[in-house]
Amino acid sequence: MRVLVTGAAGFIGSHFVRQLLSGSYPELADAHVLSLDKLTYAGNTENLAEVAGHPRHTFLHGDICDRSTVTQALRGIDLVVHFAAESHVDRSITDSAAFITTNVLGTHTLLRSALEAGVSRFVHVSTDEVYGSIPEGSSAETDPLDPNSPYAASKASSDLLALAFHRTHGLDVRVTRCSNNYGPHQHPEKVVPLFVTHLLEGLRLPLYGDGLHRRDWLHVDDHCRGIAMVAGRGRAGEVYNIGGGTELSNVDLTRRLLGVFGSDWSVVDRVPDRAAHDRRYCVDTRKITEELGWAPRVAFERGLAETVDWYRDNGTWWKALKP
Template sequence: MRILVTGGAGFIGSAFVRRLLTGGAERVTVLDALTYSGNLANLAPVAGHADYAFVRGDIRDPDTVSRVMAGHDAVVHFAAESHVDRSIAGALPFVSTNVQGTQVLLDAALRHGVGRFVHVSTDEVYGSIDEGHWREDQPLAPSSPYSASKAGSDLLALACHRTHGLDVVITRCSNNYGPYQYCEKLIPLFVTNLLQGKRVPLYGDGGNVREWLHVDDHCRGIETVLRHGRAGEIYHIGGGAELTNRELVGRLLAACGADWSAVDHVADRKGHDRRYALSAEKIRDELGFAPEIDFTEGLAATVAWYRENRDWWRAPAAEAVAGA
């Protein structure tokens, strides 16, 4: 199978590419604009692979997308503006990339007869849930410009399946963590700051609840959906490890040899969802998928990776947008 991976130089996309090429059975083309969070160093472990090709380009450019799309059997679409704080500061790039860019890809996939289009989305499209777990048929209620733009792209992908018959499958995941994550997100921001003896910001009372999923489990789930998911369906890939932000920060402080004196309590984010939680019954029952990486062990390994790879993050960390 020849697979086009958009956003393949980013955190999750690069983990997926490394997984595919390490397996050795696929030909992979990465399309990435290399904006601030895209980094070719993320793909260095597979850069010399005979079945790997990289194209620098923007998913909003129809000519580039059409040229790259030709000859591929499947698309796995990661490319997106993804940081909520940045979307609150300025929503237009999120609408342009996440909505318009997705439509450009869908149009090209139809034109070139692509066999499967996997659209990678997020639990944030549902908004907040006080108790219980969202199921795949839950109505969307996004709270931020980021999640609204992802919800829009989800609906475009489903509409393309229903109107034109494109084989579309959507995945929605919980919060990811692991190596190579850009340092604006909570875990790498806090770890890299603490390793440098800097302070860290915690929003509000720290009671916001998130469910955590290791990036390697996420990529294994996406590959499962790519190969075995039903066309037109949505699959949740949940991590199952629920923590308040305050609980998570406590673990990060301990892992980095710091204490609560390093934490600044800052004003809460606008429109901050209180809790996300996904039901992962469907992907378990239909496709036999469940996460395998224990959160405590995965978090310890992630902290160790940032401690051992300071050259990778030192420059990007200085540019990161603070906030958790």
């Protein structure tokens, strides 16, 4: 099997590639991987350093919006796992153009080219943010989409495009929607690595608004394992939620990180909330559990401690990325 992974030098994509080539996913055993990445600020070839010389791995520097690059990349490909996306909500509020270009037009380029190339399967990786904020309960895959940020709207658009290519053209598309990821190699603009690296540097922590926004936390390894299961045994035209089962307010998350470092609340600054800040996300994961047998394995306490240790041990990596 030949697998194209887009956004392969990013946080989640690189983890997927490293684990796939290590033999962690029986559904994709012995697959040859072509990693495609534009290498924006969020893509880092160091994330793929441990597989750089792997006999079943090839890296291609390119943009999913470029039709000729995508056509070249898809030659002989059996499966596409599409991670490539602009993903930082704050950046989408400041300038949404890149989000529409990459997340919508880039996804369309991939879908169109995959159809023409005769690709067997296409896994489109999305987010729980497409459901919008919910005050209680959990979002099921059949719930209506109600995105609020430009980022979430661009991802919802790409979800609908992907599913439309299945219904209209018969392309085997499978969509995953995950909750908030954390783990090693995450860019320090996101809240966990931002707060961890600030604490390592002795800096103050900027907490949005009242800090009562709630998120469900999912370790990147559990997320990628779920994606591999969907790629191998999921059903065409279906959506699968992947959630970690650890729902915390941002205040709770901050307190846990402070506890790891032995710090107290005196290092936290309340900063103005961002526009249209969704209050709460939570996804119903019964479908992927019942159909594919997936369940999270990484307990949040252990995953957070190991993540902190990784950033503590890899200062050179993250210091090069922080402004």
